[in-house]
Amino acid sequence: MKRSPLVVIFTTVFIDLLGFGIVIPVLPFYAEGTRFNATPRTVGLLFASYSVMQLVFSPVLGRLSDKHGRRPVLLISIIGTGIGFLILGFAQTLWMLFLGRILDGISGGNISTAQAYIADITTKEDRAKGMGLLGAAFGLGFIFGPAIGGILSQWGIAVPFLFAAGLCFANATLLYFTLPETVTPDHPARISAAGGRAWSYLIKSLTQPRLGFVLIIYFLFIVAFSIMTTSFSLYTMFRFGYDAQHNGWLFAYVGIIAVVIQGGLIGRLVKRFGELPLVVVGALCFAVSLFAVPFVGPGRGGLLGLLIGGGVFSLGNSLSTPALNSLASKSVGPAEQGSVLGVTQSVASLARAVGPSIAALLIHSQTPQLGADGVVHYMSDHSLYVTFWTGALIMFLAFVLAVYFKRSHAEDYPETGVAEAA
Numbered sequence: 446m447k448r449s450p451l452v453v454i455f456t457t458v459f460i461d462l463l464g465f466g467i468v469i470p471v472l473p474f475y476a477e478g479t480r481f482n483a484t485p486r487t488v489g490l491l492f493a494s495y496s497v498m499q500l501v502f503s504p505v506l507g508r509l510s511d512k513h514g515r516r517p518v519l520l521i522s523i524i525g526t527g528i529g530f531l532i533l534g535f536a537q538t539l540w541m542l543f544l545g546r547i548l549d550g551i552s553g554g555n556i557s558t559a560q561a562y563i564a565d566i567t568t569k570e571d572r573a574k575g576m577g578l579l580g581a582a583f584g585l586g587f588i589f590g591p592a593i594g595g596i597l598s599q600w601g602i603a604v605p606f607l608f609a610a611g612l613c614f615a616n617a618t619l620l621y622f623t624l625p626e627t628v629t630p631d632h633p634a635r636i637s638a639a640g641g642r643a644w645s646y647l648i649k650s651l652t653q654p655r656l657g658f659v660l661i662i663y664f665l666f667i668v669a670f671s672i673m674t675t676s677f678s679l680y681t682m683f684r685f686g687y688d689a690q691h692n693g694w695l696f697a698y699v700g701i702i703a704v705v706i707q708g709g710l711i712g713r714l715v716k717r718f719g720e721l722p723l724v725v726v727g728a729l730c731f732a733v734s735l736f737a738v739p740f741v742g743p744g745r746g747g748l749l750g751l752l753i754g755g756g757v758f759s760l761g762n763s764l765s766t767p768a769l770n771s772l773a774s775k776s777v778g779p780a781e782q783g784s785v786l787g788v789t790q791s792v793a794s795l796a797r798a799v800g801p802s803i804a805a806l807l808i809h810s811q812t813p814q815l816g817a818d819g820v821v822h823y824m825s826d827h828s829l830y831v832t833f834w835t836g837a838l839i840m841f842l843a844f845v846l847a848v849y850f851k852r853s854h855a856e857d858y859p860e861t862g863v864a865e866a867a
Contacts, residue, residue, distance in 0.1 A: 450566055451578065453624045458559050458582040460616040461523060464530060464609035466590015466700070470692035471598055471605050473678045481539050484823055489805020492675050494543050496797030498550025503557055503791040510558040514628040515565070518558045520620055525552025527613030534606035545606075550794075557790035564774050565627035579767070581707045588700035595693025602689075656773060656785070658850050660792045662724065663769045665843035667793045669735060670762060671800025672836035676808050676829070681751070683824045684742050686817035698752060699759040706763035720768035721851040727765030728847050732840035734758035739826075739833040743817070761840075800836075807832040 473488050475481070483491070510518040529549030536542050559579060594605040681687040681695070714723060734757040741750035773789045810825040 450625055450627070451563070453620070454559055454562050455578055455582050457519065457523070457616055457620050457624065458556065458579050459585050460612050460619070461526065461555060462583050462586025463590045463593070464526065464586075464612050466586040466588075466696065467594035467597075467605045467609045468533075468590075469594075469674055470591045470678050470696055471594040471602065471689045473682070475533075475542075475602050475606075481536075481542065483539060483542075484809065486805040486809045486823075487539070488679070489675050489801040489808070491542060491546055492671070492801035493798045493805070495546040495550040495553065496671070496794045496801065498547050499553045499794030500791055500798055501794075502551050502553075503794050504788050506555070507557045507561065507785075507788065507790065510561055511628065514626045515558050515562045516620070516624055516626045519555050519562075519624070520617055522552040522555035522558070523613050523617045523620065525549070526555075527610045527617070530606045530610035530613060534603045534610065536603075553794075560770060560774070560789075562627055578707075579770075581704050583700075583703060583707070583766075585700065585704055588697045588704065591693035591696035591700070593693070595688075595690030598689045658846070659769055659772045660789065662728075662843050662846050662850065663773070663789065664792050664796045665839050665846070666728070666731070666762070666765060666769065667796030668800040668803070669731060669836040669840045669843070671797045672804045672832065672839075673735060673758065675801040675804040676832050679808060679822075679824060680739070680829055680833075683814075683816040683822050684826075684829070685751075686819070695751060695755060699755045702756055702759040703763045706760065707767055711763070711767050714764070715768065715771070720772050721847070723764045723768045724772075725844065725847045725851055727761040727763070727768070728840055728844035730757050730761030731765070732761075732837050732844055734761065735833050735837035735840055739830045803835060804832055807835055 472491065506518050506522060526549050529545045529547075529552065532541060532545035532548065536545060556579075563579060593608070597605045597608055677695075678687075678689075678692045681692055685691075687695075711723075734754050738751075738754040738758075740746070741754060746753075770789065773785055808824055808828050810823050810828045812825065813823050814825050816822045816824070
């Protein structure tokens, strides 16, 4: 009985991320290669529009989940995501694509609420393991989502979005009938939420030394991650001639590695080494992979090179992300879990707006070139190098900050074993 809410929240996040995974490899082809005729720069802005809305509404939803409960916030946000996917699937103009992504972004704060739910039902010692379970749901979404999106695109490029909408509505039904509420009338979160506003809490969080440091490192991680996800499908389309189905399988491979690490290994790794060393190692792996990937081409590494680069990237991200979420959660008490994790996701949303915007500016080439798919693109080898290397530089900065943070704040997390590992 204790584990049943965890199973339900895992299933909820998995279905939600399945829809998100469907979008990643399909949306660039949907926007650029069909009637919309979007440029790579417009594709980047399309990704960014979703994240800008998440930036604005994630702390609001996190605060509302403290005040009114996790269950209603999760339910409403999932329904909103489903409506956003329907708009994408039936879009006839470019502005409708932006409308669908904006609506999805407004309702996309459900991940922080799910993380707060995990924090409600886990101890501090098991917090990273619980966050790793959500990370495994992310990984499974990346395994099945892109693969499903690539396969369904054979019957029409809009079909994956309609399928994702159906999943969201099924998810909402499951949650409504099976998920119990954790924020009871006497829960400390209700008292805390009544005393302040979401954005004032965001400013307060950034002034707390430990939490502020975690949020800065997390921001840099997500910026680099967003640069990669925005550019990768365009890169493989231009350099290898891959379509949505090819990229679906590549993202599925990345997801498998994430599931193995976050679903099975992260709890034991945290108990053995602590969160901070995992963040350091993950940042270094991430930086190396982003630096190396643009060297890969049909004659230089080929598919094997892509698999190695994607594997190292997934390793770095899978070690660091649940550890950073766990550190953010441990920085506050039970009364502020929804708020702090809402702030964390708001920072991530800002990063997901900044990352695609950077990618949109850097990957665009003024001189169109013929890609491996036989289509003229506003990209070049030079613009690809600049884009990925910018992500690598950002990740190297995160690595340096993580090393400093480990040395200066290891004693603040004695229950994780970090002090002993340091």
